[in-house]
Structures are given as C-alpha cells and as structure tokens.
Amino acid sequence: MPASRPYPAFHVIAKPSGPICNLDCHYCFYLEKEKLYPGTDQWRMPPDVLENYVRQYIAAQDAPQVDFTWQGGEPTLLGLEFFENVVRLQEKYAYGRRITNALQTNAVLIDDAWAAFLAQHQFLVGVSIDGPEELHNRFRPFKSGRGSFAEVLRGLQCLQRAGAEFNTLTAVNSVNSHHPLEVYRFLKEIGSRYLQFMPVVERAAAQPTPEGLSLVPPSFAKQAAVTPWSVEPLQYGLFLSTIFDEWVQHDVARCFVQLFDVALENWLGLTPALCIFRETCGAALAIEHNGDVYSCDHFVYPEHRLGNIQQAGLEVLVNSPQQVTFGNNKRDRLPQYCRDCGVRFACQGECPQHRFVQTPDGEAGLNYLCAGYKHLFHHIDPYMKFMAGELQSQRPPANVMAWAQARLRGGEG
Numbered sequence: 001m002p003a004s005r006p007y008p009a010f011h012v013i014a015k016p017s018g019p020i021c022n023l024d025c026h027y028c029f030y031l032e033k034e035k036l037y038p039g040t041d042q043w044r045m046p047p048d049v050l051e052n053y054v055r056q057y058i059a060a061q062d063a064p065q066v067d068f069t070w071q072g073g074e075p076t077l078l079g080l081e082f083f084e085n086v087v088r089l090q091e092k093y094a095y096g097r098r099i100t101n102a103l104q105t106n107a108v109l110i111d112d113a114w115a116a117f118l119a120q121h122q123f124l125v126g127v128s129i130d131g132p133e134e135l136h137n138r139f140r141p142f143k144s145g146r147g148s149f150a151e152v153l154r155g156l157q158c159l160q161r162a163g164a165e166f167n168t169l170t171a172v173n174s175v176n177s178h179h180p181l182e183v184y185r186f187l188k189e190i191g192s193r194y195l196q197f198m199p200v201v202e203r204a205a206a207q208p209t210p211e212g213l214s215l216v217p218p219s220f221a222k223q224a225a226v227t228p229w230s231v232e233p234l235q236y237g238l239f240l241s242t243i244f245d246e247w248v249q250h251d252v253a254r255c256f257v258q259l260f261d262v263a264l265e266n267w268l269g270l271t272p273a274l275c276i277f278r279e280t281c282g283a284a285l286a287i288e289h290n291g292d293v294y295s296c297d298h299f300v301y302p303e304h305r306l307g308n309i310q311q312a313g314l315e316v317l318v319n320s321p322q323q324v325t326f327g328n329n330k331r332d333r334l335p336q337y338c339r340d341c342g343v344r345f346a347c348q349g350e351c352p353q354h355r356f357v358q359t360p361d362g363e364a365g366l367n368y369l370c371a372g373y374k375h376l377f378h379h380i381d382p383y384m385k386f387m388a389g390e391l392q393s394q395r396p397p398a399n400v401m402a403w404a405q406a407r408l409r410g411g412e413g
Contacts, residue, residue, distance in 0.1 A: 005315075006324045008062035010283040012314075013069045013297045014053065016045035016082065018289040021074040023106050023148055026139040027173055027200045027229040030073065033300050035212040037290070044078060047085075049291045052309055054089040058097055060315035065098040071297075076109040080117055087121050102126060104169065106140075107155030108148055115162035125166040126196070127156050131183035135176040139229055153190070160191055167194035172239055174200075177231045180242040188255060196258045197243075199236050201354050201368055202227045217301055218356035218365075226368070237372030241379045248383050249405045253398040263377070266346045267384040268391065276351040282327020285318060293317045295326045298353040335363040338370075343377035382407070 019033040020043040034040075045053070058066050068090070070083070083103075090099045103118065104126040110118075118125055129152055130136040137147030159166050168187050170176070176183050187195055205216045206223040216224050231239075240259065247257055262274040275284045285306075286297040293314065295304040304326070306317040317323070334349045337359035341347070349355060350367045359366045367373070383404055387397035 005062075005319050006327070007283045007318050010061070010285065010318050011067060011069065012057060012293075013071050013284070013286045014045075015072055015075075015286060015288050016050065016070060017073045017075050017077050018043040019073045020077060021072055021106070022077060022108060022142065023074070024141055024143045024145075025171075026141075027171060027202065027227070029202055029215050029298070030300070032213055032215060033288075036300070036302070037288075043073070043289055044082075045289045045291075049289075049310065050085070051089055053287060053291065053314070054086065055093045056309055056314040058090070058093050058095070058099070060313075060318065061097070063097075065100065066094075067100045067102065069102045069104070071104040074106055074109070075103060076105050076114065080114060083117065100124070104128065105155075106148065106152060107159070108151040110155030110158050112158055112162065115158040115164050118159065119162040119164035123164065125159055125164055126169050127152065127159070127166055127192075128169050128171070129153075129156070129187070129190075130170050130173070131176045131179065132186045135179060135183065138175050139171070139173055156190060166192070167196060168192040169196045169198060171200050172197050172231050172236060173229050174231055175229075177235045177239045180239040181246060184243045184246060188251075193254070194256045194258070197240065199231050199354075199369060199372075201230050203356060211302060213301070217299060217304075218353060220356075231369075231372075233369050233371040234375060235372065236369055237375035237379075240372070240376045244376070244380055244383075245404075245408060248380075249401055249408060252387075252401050253396065260380070263346060263380060264384055264387055264391075264397070267388045277346065277348055279331050279348050280327045281330045281352070282323050283318075285323070287314075295323055296353075298351065299326075333365050335359045335365045337361065337363060337366060341374070343374060343381075346377045347373050 018037065019030045021031060101121065102124040105128070107127045130140060133147070133149040136149045136152070140148050142148055156166070170183060170187065202215045203224040204214050204227050205220060208214050209216065243257070244260060247255065247260065258274065262272045262277055265272045266277060272278055275281045284296060286294045286300055287309070288294070291309040293306045293309060294300045295306060306320055306323055330349065330352050338344055338349050350369060350373060354368045355365045357366045357368050358364055383400055386403055387400045390397045390399050
C-alpha cells in the first residue's frame with residue numbers, strides 16, 4: 001500500500017443496528033439519528049454490506065492488527081448469530097492479520113450464552129454504567145421509564161462468570177459529576193479495572209434542523225442551548241481531579257483510567273492513543289447500518305457523510321479530501337487563546353464537537369470544557385512529570401504512589 005495515504009491505518013466505529021436501542025437514555029446523542037433514515041424499518045446491517053465492510057476494512061489497514069468496534073444504538077439487539085457471522089467473515093478475510101473486536105453495550109441483553117461467545121472469541125466488552133443505582137438510573141431508563149441498573153449489573157456478572165474481558169464506560173453528566181469518589185469506588189467494587197469517563201456535552205437547538213435533529217454540531221449558527229444533563233465545564237475537571245487524587249495514591253498499575261493513561265503519553269511526548277487529545281483527527285470514523293460512512297461518530301450529520309461503501313471503497317472515503325480537511329481543521333481552527341495555553345500539549349483543544357463557545361477575547365471555537373481541562377491538567381502536572389521521569393529511568397511509574405501520598409498529606413497538589 002502506498003505510504004503517502006493520509007490515513008494508512010484508521011479506526012471505524014460500526015453501527016450495525018443504527019441508532020436503535022432498548023434503553024431511552026436521556027443524554028444519548030445517537031438515538032435521534034433515526035431521523036436521518038426516514039422510512040427505514042429494518043435496522044440491521046444487510047449481509048452483503050456486512051461482508052463488504054469486513055473485507056474492505058481489513059484490506060485498507062496498513063497494520064498487522066485490525067481492530068473492529070461494534071456499537072449502536074445497542075448492537076446486541078441484532079442477536080448472537082449476527083456476531084457469529086462477523087467472526088466467520090473476519091476469519092475469511094484476515095489473510096494473516098490479527099483481528100480484535102470491541103463491543104460497546106448497555107449489557108441488559110447479555111446472558112450466559114452471549115458471555116461465553118464473547119469470552120471464547122476474546123471480545124473486549126465495554127459496559128455502559130454511570131455509577132451506583134440512583135446515579136445510573138437518573139438518565140439511563142428503559143423506554144417504559146424503569147431504571148436499567150439491575151439488568152446492567154446482571155449482564156456484567158454474566159461476563160465475569162464467563163471470564164470475558166470488560167471495561168466500563170461512564171458518561172459524566174450534570175448529576176454524577178458531583179459524586180466522583182462514589183462513582184469511582186463503585187466501579188472498582190463491581191470489578192472494573194479499566195475505566196473510561198466520557199463527558200456528556202450536547203446543545204439542543206430551539207428549532208430542529210430540516211432533518212428533524214435537535215442536538216446540533218458546533219457549526220450550528222442558530223439559537224441553541226447546552227442541555228440540562230450536560231456536565232458543567234469546571235465540574236468535569238473537579239470530578240476527574242478528585243478521582244485522580246485517589247488513583248495516584250492507591251491504584252496506579254492496579255486500576256487503569258483511560259484519560260490518565262493518555263495524559264501520561266502526552267507528558268512523555270508520545271502520540272496519544274485517544275483522538276480527542278491529538279493535534280489533528282480524522283482517523284476515527286463511523287459506519288451506519290446501510291454502509292454510509294461519516295467523518296466521526298460525533299459528526300453523524302448530512303454534511304459529514306463521506307459516501308457509502310457499496311458505491312465507493314472504504315479506503316477511498318477515509319482518505320478523501322473532505323475527510324483530510326475535516327481532520328486538519330482540528331489544528332487549523334484552534335483559537336489563538338488555545339495556541340498560547342500552557343497545557344495545549346495535553347489538550348490540543350479536545351474534541352471539535354465541543355468547540356462552540358468563544359474565547360475571552362471573542363474568538364470562536366473554544367472548547368466548552370476548557371475550564372475543566374485547564375484545572376485537571378495543571379492539577380496532575382507534578383504527578384505526570386514524576387511518572388514520566390520514572391519511566392524514562394526504567395523504573396515503575398507506580399513509585400508515584402508513595403510520593404503522592406506524602407505530597408497530598410502535606411497539603412500540596
């Protein structure tokens with residue numbers, strides 16, 4: 001493959017069931033994407049589209065390992081046989097590549113059969129859970145209005161019995177963001193050792209778009225307001241900083257928090273694994289149930305549709321001028337206020353989806369979460385420097401725990 005391709009290796013989040021879900025999470029930005037496909041009654045990736053996707057995705061990767069991610073909506077609604085076919089197709093088209101799978105799920109349909117399959121085929125299962133019962137149920141009910149916590153926990157226990165590898169994804173919202181240690185300790189209590197914290201940030205338009213969408217992109221110029229379930233900017237930083245203080249004293253190398261791991265990559269001068277903290281983006285796309293490819297999971301809007309894999313190859317769509325421009329805009333449209341910031345190296349303006357406020361001097365494009373990230377990155381700076389120094393000296397970064405305990409007990413930090 002030519003090395004000059006803008007994205008010789010890339011990642012796609014597949015939505016084989018589209019936006020269809022058995023929960024009605026208040027903050028979910030994807031449920032309303034159903035309106036982009038009016039008249040659709042079969043929300044299931046057709047066999048020919050699935051086979052084309054698996055074949056093209058593997059063939060387009062200039063890497064020895066190809067990582068598939070399956071999400072929704074809720075992908076388990078498709079049934080176990082759908083993913084049995086996925087594995088068969090991956091084996092058919094692997095041609096010596098190592099194939100991995102990640103499945104993001106609300107876990108309410110996970111039973112022993114699902115768990116056994118996921119464990120046997122080494123799927124990494126991401127379980128969406130927002131904390132203890134009262135915090136989780138606040139925004140994650142079934143469509144009947146009943147809370148989903150008990151069923152999620154039952155599904156998680158099935159995964160644990162089967163020995164399936166799992167992590168947890170917690171949406172940090174306007175409610176649970178005020179209970180950081182309660183959330184963190186709960187996740188550890190239920191056996192999670194790999195934790196992701198995702199900020200809930202959405203704007204709702206006063207009037208829906210022509211497609212009927214209420215949640216709008218940062219480019220939306222008409223009246224829109226941040227939703228009541230969105231996390232407050234500084235509170236997000238306080239939430240993470242509070243968890244960090246407990247983690248850095250007791251849990252380094254025992255419990256892995258994605259954002260802290262990625263931050264350490266930045267302090268080491270490495271390219272961060274998480275796209276939101278890279279200087280440019282564009283190598284993380286989304287594919288809908290019918291084969292439509294979009295610039296990003298968070299930019300599934302008509303103007304960001306690149307095409308369909310049934311008409312144009314995935315490799316062509318990913319490396320198209322439209323997508324390259326989208327990825328470079330993350331860097332090129334960064335406000336001067338951010339360019340002059342002391343923690344730009346750790347943030348890079350974060351996700352473009354959140355850049356809809358103005359800088360203090362009136363320039364557009366500041367990230368809504370700026371205050372939170374500034375607080376967090378200044379707070380963790382001494383500990384990150386210590387861990388980076390340990391790694392560079394070929395010593396374990398977990399040495400930071402004793403140092404952090406002494407520092408924090410002394411009132412510093």
